[in-house]
Amino acid sequence: MITFPNQKKSKKALLKQAIPKSKEFFFLCCLLLTLGCSSNFDIVEERLYFYDFESDYTNIDSVFVSEFNNTRVLGPFNNSGFSSHWDNLPEHQYIRLTFNLYIHDTWEGNSNDSGNGLLDHDAWMIEFDPHLKVKPHEKVYFETTFSNGPCIPGWCFTQSYPDEFPSNNRARTEANPKDFYGRCLYEDTPTGTSLYRVDKIFPHNKSSVVIAFYDRLKQDAPFDKLCEESWSLDNLTISLIKR
Numbered sequence: 001m002i003t004f005p006n007q008k009k010s011k012k013a014l015l016k017q018a019i020p021k022s023k024e025f026f027f028l029c030c031l032l033l034t035l036g037c038s039s040n041f042d043i044v045e046e047r048l049y050f051y052d053f054e055s056d057y058t059n060i061d062s063v064f065v066s067e068f069n070n071t072r073v074l075g076p077f078n079n080s081g082f083s084s085h086w087d088n089l090p091e092h093q094y095i096r097l098t099f100n101l102y103i104h105d106t107w108e109g110n111s112n113d114s115g116n117g118l119l120d121h122d123a124w125m126i127e128f129d130p131h132l133k134v135k136p137h138e139k140v141y142f143e144t145t146f147s148n149g150p151c152i153p154g155w156c157f158t159q160s161y162p163d164e165f166p167s168n169n170r171a172r173t174e175a176n177p178k179d180f181y182g183r184c185l186y187e188d189t190p191t192g193t194s195l196y197r198v199d200k201i202f203p204h205n206k207s208s209v210v211i212a213f214y215d216r217l218k219q220d221a222p223f224d225k226l227c228e229e230s231w232s233l234d235n236l237t238i239s240l241i242k243r
């Protein structure tokens with residue numbers, strides 16, 4: 001059991017990490033209100049599982065493993081992904097996810113500029129319990145976009161991350177300062193892969209959960225899809241938060 005060592009810092013972190021979606025925002029407001037009114041309030045964070053994806057793929061569906069940055073990662077994925085499923089969870093009100101997300105090659109972020117007038121962003125999603133039939137406003141998910149594209153004044157392939165789609169942020173906003181070579185199409189480009197340390201908290205209180213990570217990448221160029229753009233994921237920690 002882990003208790004946040006710094007209550008003040010934890011509140012700030014919660015505010016920054018939480019998902020500004022209306023349905024989640026309600027839960028977040030309740031949490032922050034309670035935090036602000038209680039001087040002896042304990043938030044307990046318990047690690048459910050940590051994956052480094054070197055050899056242990058417990059409760060992972062669709063295991064697809066490769067090597068990148070001298071470590072094993074899940075992926076690469078293009079118009080696919082994976083999920084982690086858990087039953088018999090102890091009491092909790094939130095689930096926290098932290099992981100390294102590698103964005104490989106030509107991601108265009110909010111728009112692929114295909115000129116067809118259609119929504120054609122490079123979407124990346126986390127979705128909770130996608131198998132459950134619930135009303136749209138009850139669905140817990142986070143949809144965003146990433147961009148490895150150029151970003152100069154007047155010509156920028158913007159991305160939504162760290163916010164939800166649609167939001168306008170510069171390409172590579174909040175990416176790790178150190179870039180990596182691309183995985184395939186940009187394998188000779190030292191900035192061809194960007195790395196994000198994602199840290200998000202979602203409202204969840206059921207005793208079982210399926211957490212899905214997937215994309216809906218859009219492409220016009222006549223390259224192999226997995227070579228043109230893809231993503232992979234490593235060092236995933238799933239934690240339960242109880243208040």
Ligand SMILES: [Ca+2]
Nearest residue numbers: 052071072234
């Ligand atoms: Ca690894």
Ligand SMILES: [Ca+2]
Nearest residue numbers: 108122218219
């Ligand atoms: Ca694209």
